Amino acid sequence: MKKYLLFDLDGTLTDPKIGITTCVQYALHSFGIEEPDLDKLEPFIGPPLRDSFMEFYGFTAEQAEEAVAKYRERFQNTGIFENEVYAGIPEMLKNLQSKGYFLALASSKPQIYVERILEHFDLKKYFAVVVGSELDGTRETKDQVVQETLHQLFKENPIEPDQVYMIGDRKFDVEGARALGVESVGVTYGYGSKEELKEAKADY
Structure with missing residues (x-):
């Protein structure tokens, strides 16, 4: 049985559409x-x-840097909370934690926002490790995020990729997992289609 479950945030645990698109x-x-x-x-x-x-x-x-700065101007206090947790997610996380799984959050969203969202929805208590990107653009790609998450989960012990699932809704989650030798689970209720996940070679 795999013991470590890495979850994406947007489109996997929460539906952030209104906040992000606005x-x-x-x-x-x-x-x-x-x-x-x-x-x-x-x-x-x-x-x-x-x-x-x-x-x-x-x-x-x-221009992209300018656009990101403008995006964050609205996102940091308004867009961040134009978001909702998918039905059944808190119950699922509680159940998995009670069964002895180690849960981690691995998101390309800046860590400062990830932490605030988890606290706002009272989900942070389920995660042993929370990893996001940095506001300066470092650790932004999914493979970098997954790598740091594994590092924090396993600490000084050898990383065991065969004990880990990466769970997400987009090809980026699948590709990030594959780069680190981790199996991926694609969820189809988020923002990536079944075709996108299959094409990216999600394991499940």
Whole structure:
């Protein structure tokens, strides 16, 4: 039995759509770009924001940095709480913890926001380790996040990737797990389609 369960946050434990897409909309507006349809901004849920602004709107690296700063202007006190926990998640986490699993949170969202969201929804008590990215853009890719999470979980002991599942809703979760030799579980109620997860070669 695998003992260590790494969970993604956005689209896996909580539905952050309104907060994330509205803050992206706010950032785009500052560049004179109007996008009234929040559904079209769903691809921003999951990957690092800088990458998304460059990929979807052709921003330069410098413009992407500006856009992220603008996004955070609204997100840090408003967008962060335009979010809700998926039904059954607290009960599931409590059940897993009671059965002796070690639970960890591994998110590409900045750690300071991850901690606040978990505290706000009273979920932090279930996690032995919580790892996010840094506001300065370091530890932003999923493989870096997974690597740091494993390091904190196993501490000075040898890391046992065969004892770990990474659970998430996007290809980035699957790819990050694969890079570290960890099996992945794709959830299909989030923001990645079943096809996306299969294509990324999710194990389950």
